[in-house]
Amino acid sequence: MSRIISFFFKGLEGLLVLLLAAMVVMVFGNVVLRYLFDTGIDVSEELSRFLFVWLTFIGAVVVGRENAHLGVETLVARLGDNGRKVCMVLSDLFIIGCCAVFFWGTWQQAEINATNYAPITEISMLWIYGVGFFTSIGLGLMAVLRILRVVTGRVSEHELKAFAGDYSGDEAHALRERLE
Structure with missing residues (x-):
């Protein structure tokens, strides 16, 4: 299962490279x-804007897997493992809430976007803004899985340290854990 997930995220990273290259x-x-x-070329102006939207939202999911989003570690760094776990669960619950609101907003706008077309390419705007479905589901699912790892005691010491802003340690060990 972890190989499939790893392959999926490698595919997303490849897609991000293609989107960025096409934009450039x-x-x-x-x-x-x-x-x-x-x-x-008017089409290239419009498509590059659309690709930028996709790049941003797909990139948010990829970065979410690597726990590389912005965070405030000042308080969390002072806590012990149990405090870090509580903060991790609370932050993931907040992420799930935000993802639910984002999904609901995308859902509410879907009908309007489906009947609204881009001025030059005449692409349905649902193709552009519908990426919100992917992002909200992707980030929300990763938050749920991390909560399950915390609750079942399968969150690693390295992940707890990284959550608190401590990225020191053996890089090979960190890479191995990320792939598992």
Whole structure:
């Protein structure tokens, strides 16, 4: 199961690279066209904006797996393991709540976005803003799984240290734990 999850996230990372590369090509191409010929490709302007939205929201899920989102460790660093576990569960409950609100908002807007079309490409805006479904489910699921690991006692010491902002230690050990 962990291999499937690892493969899934490697696929997401590959998708992020492709999205970023496509954005760079489109934006740079438009800059060159505007500089040399005083014109640009309208489709590339619109698509690069859409790709930026997808890049941001898919990237949030990838970063969520690596626990690399912004955090305030000042208080948590002073707590022991039990205090860190309580804070970890509380923060994950907060994340689940935010994901539920985000999912519900995306759901509420889905009908409007499905009938609203981009001005140049005429892509349904649901394809752009529907990425909120993926992000809310992805981040929420990871938070639920982490709560389950804390409750069942399967959260590692390294993960507790990282939650408190302490990233010292054996890098190979950290990589091994992340892949498990």
